[in-house]
Every structure is written in structure tokens, then in C-alpha cells.
Amino acid sequence: xxxxxxxxxxxxxxxxxxxxxxxxxxxxxxxxxxxxxxxxxxxxxxxxxxxxxxxxxxxxxxxxxxxxxxxxxxxxxxxxxxxxxxxxxxxxxxxxxxxxxxxxxxxxxxxxxxxxxxxxxxxxxxxxxxxxxxxxxxxxxxxxxxxxxxxxxxxxxxxxxxxxxxxxxxxxxxxxxxxxxxxxxxxxxxxxxxxxxxxxxxxxxxxxxxxxxxxxxxxxxxxxxxxxxxxxxxxxxxxxxxxxxxxxxxxxxxxxxxxxxxxxxxxxxxxxxxxxxxxxxxxxxxxxxxxxxxxxxxxxxxxxxxxxxxxxxxxxxxxxxxxxxxxxxxxxxxxxxxxxxxxxxxxxxxxxxxxxxxxxxxxxxxxxxxxxxxxxxxxxxxxxxxxxxxxxxxxxxxxxxxxxxxxxxxxxxxxxxxxxxxxxxxxxxxxxxxxxxxxxxxxxxxxxxxxxxxxxxxxxxxxxxxxxxxxxxxxxxxxxxxxxxxxxxxxxxxxxxxxxxxxxxxxxxxxxxxxxxxxxxxxxxxxxxxxxxxxxxxxxxxxxxxxxxxxxxxxxxxxxxxxxxxxxxxxxxxxx
Ligand code: GCB
Numbered sequence: 001x002x003x004x005x006x007x008x009x010x011x012x013x014x015x016x017x018x019x020x021x022x023x024x025x026x027x028x029x030x031x032x033x034x035x036x037x038x039x040x041x042x043x044x045x046x047x048x049x050x051x052x053x054x055x056x057x058x059x060x061x062x063x064x065x066x067x068x069x070x071x072x073x074x075x076x077x078x079x080x081x082x083x084x085x086x087x088x089x090x091x092x093x094x095x096x097x098x099x100x101x102x103x104x105x106x107x108x109x110x111x112x113x114x115x116x117x118x119x120x121x122x123x124x125x126x127x128x129x130x131x132x133x134x135x136x137x138x139x140x141x142x143x144x145x146x147x148x149x150x151x152x153x154x155x156x157x158x159x160x161x162x163x164x165x166x167x168x169x170x171x172x173x174x175x176x177x178x179x180x181x182x183x184x185x186x187x188x189x190x191x192x193x194x195x196x197x198x199x200x201x202x203x204x205x206x207x208x209x210x211x212x213x214x215x216x217x218x219x220x221x222x223x224x225x226x227x228x229x230x231x232x233x234x235x236x237x238x239x240x241x242x243x244x245x246x247x248x249x250x251x252x253x254x255x256x257x258x259x260x261x262x263x264x265x266x267x268x269x270x271x272x273x274x275x276x277x278x279x280x281x282x283x284x285x286x287x288x289x290x291x292x293x294x295x296x297x298x299x300x301x302x303x304x305x306x307x308x309x310x311x312x313x314x315x316x317x318x319x320x321x322x323x324x325x326x327x328x329x330x331x332x333x334x335x336x337x338x339x340x341x342x343x344x345x346x347x348x349x350x351x352x353x354x355x356x357x358x359x360x361x362x363x364x365x366x367x368x369x370x371x372x373x374x375x376x377x378x379x380x381x382x383x384x385x386x387x388x389x390x391x392x393x394x395x396x397x398x399x400x401x402x403x404x405x406x407x408x409x410x411x412x413x414x415x416x417x418x419x420x421x422x423x424x425x426x427x428x429x430x431x432x433x434x435x436x437x438x439x440x441x442x443x444x445x446x447x448x449x450x451x452x453x454x455x456x457x458x459x460x461x462x463x464x465x466x467x468x469x470x471x472x473x474x475x476x477x478x479x480x481x482x483x484x485x486x487x488x489x490x491x492x493x494x495x496x497x498x499x500x501x502x503x504x505x506x507x508x509x510x511x512x513x514x515x516x517x518x519x520x521x522x523x524x525x526x527x528x529x530x531x532x533x534x535x536x537x538x539x540x541x542x543x544x545x546x547x548x549x550x551x552x553x554x555x556x557x558x559x560x561x562x563x564x565x566x567x568x569x570x571x572x573x574x575x576x
Contacts, residue, residue, distance in 0.1 A: 073140060075526070088189050101142075180304075206234045250267075275443050288527055292553070305335070415428070460507070484528045492545070531551050
């Protein structure tokens with residue numbers, strides 16, 4: 001099914017993507033499973049109120065902050081001119097992200113569903129789509145459960161001992177809703193199903209391989225308008241890097257009997273990435289990441305994405321001199337990756353597997369189900385992002401709890417699966433337990449460490465030596481490059497003290513500067529990501545004033561704290 005293929009929708013001579021974002025109708029409601037009688041909303045919801053899509057419902061709908069569903073969405077639309085007859089085309093509805101699970105009906109007909117937020121899915125609707133008005137109904141279920149990824153309702157012993165309301169195992173609010181674009185997609189039935197790019201190093205630059213999965217016919221490739229064959233040699237000067245984020249236009253065409261049957265275009269950077277000894281190499285040269293962990297979070301929108309916010313964030317990163325970010329703790333929006341490609345920001349792409357635990361007191365098989373889900377979303381992430389120049393590494397999890405038999409094997413399985421699906425990028429997971437078994441499966445150690453905050457709180461004086469010792473120990477143990485994927489301190493905006501004390505802007509700026517100094521002195525440290533780019537909403541907890549994590553160097557509305565200014569001084573010039 002081409003319309004429901006992993007290829008991101010696009011509009012061209014053969015394909016059409018109609019954005020259904022905008023004002024939808026919404027209502028919270030019970031799970032109406034049957035097709036009969038009152039309360040059957042599969043053909044249209046009763047008593048809906050207007051909400052914006054993309055967007056979480058929690059901060060749009062008064063009183064719904066802690067409601068996690070199920071909830072119902074409805075959107076009426078007419079297909080564009082020329083849609084019918086479908087003839088050789090297929091139609092699908094594609095969701096960029098429905099958090100956490102969705103079931104979808106078109107004109108009362110069930111199309112299918114999907115489990116897992118922050119990853120796209122497309123459902124064939126060729127048989128249900130009609131001329132004139134169509135009624136699209138989506139049930140979204142954001143409820144927390146132990147057998148979901150990320151898991152909710154986890155025993156406190158497995159959540160760093162923290163208790164949140166709602167009862168999450170992770171440190172961000174469990175926003176629910178349709179968080180990204182929803183599109184009606186029309187594509188040739190016997191067309192291009194997938195395009196896979198891979199770049200390998202070559203003496204003079206790189207070799208670009210293009211694998212096309214398509215129905216019968218003649219496939220042709222052009223790069224920047226010139227015909228090419230795969231593999232294609234690319235000059236070093238044409239490669240993508242933070243200093244020179246060159247993008248090329250790759251066009252794939254499928255012809256039958258000389259007639260154009262399908263076409264797919266990719267704007268792509270070409271670069272190689274590798275780990276050699278204790279170094280991370282980009283295009284064969286050592287590179288150090290400097291940047292942030294970034295959440296998708298904003299007032300009113302919740303986890304809903306908009307290119308304006310992504311552009312603002314990534315431009316601010318560039319302005320500070322950052323060259324990289326991690327999509328913590330889930331895959332980011334595809335338009336954000338477009339911007340990262342264009343700005344030359346190197347991305348560590350993370351799956352939604354945050355807070356995994358492997359409780360052996362799990363009679364109902366929750367652990368096994370979580371692992372299946374984690375493997376599934378890893379495959380979906382790699383299918384979505386594998387052609388991205390900006391994505392330079394996969395993070396298969398964040399801070400899994402490792403104190404159970406089976407935990408190390410589960411993490412090894414995730415790392416091995418990532419490598420089996422894509423052998424061209426380093427694989428790891430962010431961990432606060434670098435001595436636990438499992439880490440040896442990673443190509444780079446992704447270390448989350450909070451000296452001067454959770455460890456030795458208030459002790460700016462010892463934070464440096466504690467981090468130095470930790471880094472050296474980790475490196476001695478694993479002999480691999482280490483990326484400090486999290487470190488930092490909360491700072492209440494506008495709060496000041498001299499000498500610096502915890503929760504002030506001075507303390508945050510001073511701690512970040514000191515820890516960066518420690519990391520930068522070590523040649524095996526391949527990167528530092530401050531936690532976090534901006535303040536973000538969390539569930540309620542005694543350690544989260546105002547239900548916000550204040551470790552952002554920008555406020556939630558993107559005003560700079562002292563630490564942002566300090567980083568701008570430390571990170572100039574912004575050339576690498
Ligand atoms: C961590 C987590 C991150 C939290 C952060 C914190 O280790 O990976 O999700 O937000 O610490 O601020 O506690």
C-alpha cells in the first residue's frame with residue numbers, strides 16, 4: 001500500500017498530501033465500543049467542543065488538565081478536486097502522532113489503530129473515502145498503564161522513588177491528544193514504496209547508495225537535477241556538516257512504458273558518521289557535540305508541535321553556538337528534523353522508551369509487552385528517520401531501571417535491533433547507571449549525571465571533581481567515547497544570589513560552566529548536552545515547583561536565563 005507506506009507524504013505530480021490540521025471537534029468520553037444505540041460516535045461525535053490540532057487537549061480544554069482519556073476527535077472534510085475516481089491510487093489518513101493510542105473511523109468504517117505516541121502511522125482508507133463530506137473520527141487514549149511505553153503506575157521503587165500525579169515514571173507531563181499533523185494522502189497503488197539512503201566513506205568524499213522499493217517499472221535517480229546511478233560518488237566539498245549543512249535534492253521517478261507512474265523527492269544531506277577508538281567521527285574527522293536535551297513542550301499547545309516553535313528553538317540553539325540536540329524523551333516532529341538538516345544540527349534521535357523497568361514480579365507479562373512495544377517503536381523510528389543527515393545516533397531508551405534480572409539482556413536486544421535495522425549510525429541509551437551491565441552493548445556511552453544537583457547538592461566546589469572522576473571511571477571501564485547526555489541544575493527565572501545557591505540563575509550558569517570545563521578537557525568526551533534547552537511541564541510532585549522542571553537555560557516561553565548567555569560566550573564561534 002503506497003499511501004500507507006513509511007514514506008513521508010508529499011505533494012507532487014503523482015502524490016497528494018492534504019493537511020487536515022485546524023479546528024476539530026472534541027469530547028472526553030467513555031470507551032464506546034459497540035456499533036449500536038446511543039453513544040455510538042464512530043460516525044460522528046455528539047456534543048463536541050472546538051479544539052486545535054495539533055495540540056494536547058490538557059491545556060486547551062478548561063478542567064481537562066489531568067484527563068488522559070479516552071477522548072474523541074472529529075474532523076469533517078471534503079477531498080480535493082480530482083480525487084475520484086481513485087483509479088490506480090490509494091488513499092490513507094496519516095497521523096504524525098496520536099498520544100498514546102488511537103482508533104480511527106472514516107464515515108463510520110473502522111480503519112485501524114496504533115499504539116505509541118510521537119511516531120507516525122498511516123491507515124488505508126481507499127474503501128471508506130467518499131466524494132463530498134467525510135467524517136473522520138478518532139478515539140485517543142492517553143491513559144497510564146504499566147504495560148505501556150513509557151510505563152505509568154509504576155511502583156515508586158522503580159521511579160527513582162519519586163511520586164507524581166498523574167502517576168508517571170518519568171519527569172514530564174503525560175500530555176495526550178493529536179500532537180502533530182493529520183493528513184489525507186493519495187499515492188499511486190503500484191508506486192514507490194520506500195527509498196533508503198546510505199552513505200559510506202570513500203577516499204575522495206563519500207558514496208551515496210540509494211535503494212528503491214517500488215512496483216514494476218523503470219526507476220531513475222537524479223541528484224540536483226543530474227541523472228545518477230547508485231552508488232554515487234560525492235565530493236568532500238558537497239558533504240553535510242554543522243559548518244556547511246549542504247542539502248541536495250534527490251528525485252526518484254518510476255516509469256512504466258515511458259509514462260511517469262510515481263515520483264518521490266528527498267532533500268537530503270550526505271555525510272558519514274562512525275565511532276573510531278574513543279572518537280566520534282563526522283565525515284572522517286573527530287566531532288564534539290554541544291547542545292541540549294530538548295522536549296516538545298509549550299504553553300497551551302502541550303506536546304503539540306508547530307514549525308514556528310521548532311524554528312525558534314533550533315535558531316536559538318544555533319545562536320548560542322550549539323551544534324546538536326537529543327530528542328528527549330521521544331522522537332521529535334519531522335518538520336523539526338527538516339530544520340535541523342537545514343541548520344546543520346546533529347541529532348540524537350531517541351525512542352519513547354523512557355523509564356523502562358523490568359520487574360520480575362510481573363505475573364501478567366507487562367515486562368515482555370513493554371519490550372515488544374519498545375522494539376516496535378524503535379523500528380518505526382528508524383523507518384521514519386533513517387534517511388536524515390542530521391540524525392547521527394540512535395538512543396534506544398532513557399534511564400532504564402537496571403536492577404532486575406533480564407534488564408541488561410533487554411537493553412542489549414534493543415541496541416542490537418537498532419544496529420540490525422541501521423548499521424550506519426552509532427547506537428546507545430542514556431543512562432544514569434553506567435556501571436550496570438547492558439552498557440557494553442552501546443557504541444558510545446550516553447551518561448546522565450547530576451553532580452552539584454542530585455548528588456552533592458549545593459556543592460559547586462566538589463561537582464567538578466565528582467564529574468571528572470565519574471567520566472574517567474566510565475571511560476576506563478568501557479573504552480568508548482562518552483557523551484554527557486544530561487547535566488544541569490534547576491533555576492527559577494529571576495532568582496538571584498551571590499554567592500550562587502541552588503535554584504538561582506547564577507548557580508545554574510556556574511555549574512554548567514564548571515562541568516563543561518571538566519568534560520571539554522577530556523578527549524574521549526564526544527559531546528555535552530545540557531539538560532535542558534527550555535523549562536517544561538511535569539506532573540505534580542514535591543520536587544517540581546509549579547509542576548515545571550526548571551533546568552531549562554530558556555524559560556518555558558523561551559526567554560534566556562543567565563546560563564543561556566553564559567553558553568553563548570563559551571560556545572562561540574559557532575562553527576562546528
Ligand atoms: C533525568 C531524566 C530527565 C529529567 C532529569 C531531571 O535524569 O532523564 O528526564 O528531567 O533527570 O531534571 O531530573
